[in-house]
Amino acid sequence: MANKALLAAIVSLLVVIAGYLGYLAWDRHQHNVQEEAAHQRELAWKAQFLGTTPEKLQQEETPGQRAEEKADEEMAAKAVQK
Incomplete structure (x- = not known):
């Protein structure tokens, strides 16, 4: 009986760890998507300022x-935060 309880606890702990790792991967992906979108906006602004296209700048x-x-x-x- 104790073995079944221990096995259930270990399996549930592994499920929690896997879920947390999945969340971390999703969060990193979201961060990368936001960073890329910001970069594209910056390229578009620079291109408009320089009179060229974002593709050329990239x-x-x-x-x-x-x-x-x-x-x-x-x-x-970091300087602004201080």
């Missing part, structure tokens, strides 16, 4: 530039 942009801009934005956000 082709010209390197991954290093995007990472650098993201780091700059995070640093600015």
Whole structure:
């Protein structure tokens, strides 16, 4: 009898852990979607400002530039919080 209760407790704990990991994956996905949408809005604004198309700007942009801009934005956000 104790073995069945222990097994049920272990299985329910594993189900809870799996659910939490699923939630974390979904939350990360949502964050990535929001980040990409913000990047697309920023590209559209820059393209309008520079008189070109967002697609052209995206082709010209390197991954290093995007990472650098993201780091700059995070640093600015931290400075504002202080």
